[in-house]
Amino acid sequence: MSRLLEVTGLRARYGKIDALHGVDFHVERGEIVTLIGANGAGKTTTLMAISRARPPDGPRVKAGDIRHQGQSILGLAPEKVVSELNMALTPTGRRIFGNLTVGENLSLATYARRDDKAGIKRDYQRVYDLFPRLAERRRQRSESLSGGEQQMLAVGRALMSRCSFLLLDEPSMGLAPLLVQDMFRALQALNREGMTILLVEQNAKLALKFAHRGYVLSTGEIVASGPCAQLMDDPEVKKAYLGG
Ligand SMILES: Nc1ncnc2c1ncn2[C@@H]1O[C@H](COP(=O)(O)OP(=O)(O)OP(=O)(O)O)[C@@H](O)[C@H]1O
Ligand SMILES: [Mg+2]
Numbered sequence: 636m637s638r639l640l641e642v643t644g645l646r647a648r649y650g651k652i653d654a655l656h657g658v659d660f661h662v663e664r665g666e667i668v669t670l671i672g673a674n675g676a677g678k679t680t681t682l683m684a685i686s687r688a689r690p691p692d693g694p695r696v697k698a699g700d701i702r703h704q705g706q707s708i709l710g711l712a713p714e715k716v717v718s719e720l721n722m723a724l725t726p727t728g729r730r731i732f733g734n735l736t737v738g739e740n741l742s743l744a745t746y747a748r749r750d751d752k753a754g755i756k757r758d759y760q761r762v763y764d765l766f767p768r769l770a771e772r773r774r775q776r777s778e779s780l781s782g783g784e785q786q787m788l789a790v791g792r793a794l795m796s797r798c799s800f801l802l803l804d805e806p807s808m809g810l811a812p813l814l815v816q817d818m819f820r821a822l823q824a825l826n827r828e829g830m831t832i833l834l835v836e837q838n839a840k841l842a843l844k845f846a847h848r849g850y851v852l853s854t855g856e857i858v859a860s861g862p863c864a865q866l867m868d869d870p871e872v873k874k875a876y877l878g879g
Contacts (some may be wrong), residue, residue: 637705639664639800639831640685644699647677647684654680654694656855662800667822667832669842669863671876672852678835681852682802685833686724687713718747723793724802731788733778737769740777740788744795755795762791765821783810787818800831807838819845839876843867851876 640662647655655677662668670678680694685701687708700707703720716722731740741762745755763770766787772780777788786806793801806822807815823845826832836842843849843863851859851872859872866872873879 638662638702639666639704640833641702641705642681642685642699643702645681645684645696645701646698647680647694647696649680649692649694653697654855655684657699658852658855658857660850660857660860662831662833664831665826665829666848667826667834667846669834669836669846669849670852671836671839671842671849673876674837675854676852677855678837678852679804682724682804682833682835686722686802687711687716717796717798721797721799722802723796723798723800725786725789725793725804725806731777731785731792733776735777736774737777737780737788738773741769741791741795744792748797758795758797762794765794765824766791766817768817782808783814783818786810787821790818790821794825799829800833801825802833802835804835805837806834807836807841815841839872840878843877 638661642658642660645655645658646653658677658681660670670681672678683693684696696709701709708716708720741759745758748754763773768784769787769791772784777785780788790806806818810818819841822832834842834846843866846863848861849863849866850857851866859866859869867877
């Protein structure tokens with residue numbers, strides 16, 4: 636069977652600046668794969684190239700391919716990535732509407748299946764079970780949520796859209812340690828239910844503990860890869876990303 640996601644020789648640039656110089660990696664269905672690397676390594680660029688959810692000044696793919704179940708998705712319109720491939724990117728590309736409540740933001744993500752009332756109700760419950768904070772704040776305007784709570788809402792919305800492949804850009808960023816634990820526990824639960832996760836993190840220690848396999852990205856190139864346990868023992872990786 637073909638791989639869920641396969642990226643080969645991916646080169647991307649912003650104007651004349653090369654950000655990715657030929658990146659290769661893959662994700663199998665059901666896996667948690669992490670992409671770690673320092674500031675500016677090209678992690679966010681990689682996710683934007685895959686999801687096609689990019690701002691007007693976003694990266695352009697110059698060479699290489701991105702295949703989903705064997706089919707190239709480079710020609711696909713951004714909105715089709717979510718609707719047809721069941722892939723969601725968060726929080727980059729999250730469109731949380733600040734003047735709507737938490738509940739209303741979740742509900743927007745169900746528009747495409749608005750007739751499935753029972754299913755939608757179950758999904759609300761699932762999001763609120765995973766993130767009790769969102770349940771407490773369901774009638775609160777989203778702009779008044781903390782940064783961490785907004786991250787949860789972004790993940791919650793991805794779930795309401797029934798995605799089966801979650802692309803996460805630094806879900807730990809700006810979260811207090813306890814909230815980071817909540818977030819990763821919720822993500823682990825989702826993975827156990829079958830959700831595939833591609834996680835981008837600067838917090839390499841956390842990411843390598845959480846994921847099954849990892850890739851180290853350094854200035855636009857993959858410089859190491861393997862099962863997380865192996866990467867954690869790699870002297871180079873230790874020195875550069877795990878604080879010695
Ligand atoms: N809109 C842009 N225009 C021009 N260059 C950009 C743009 N966005 C990113 N870059 C450049 O592309 C390279 C990769 O950036 P990217 O955002 O992918 O890094 P990152 O690994 O996500 O870093 P961080 O950990 O800081 O989020 C960097 O050198 C960055 O300066
Ligand atoms: Mg980034």
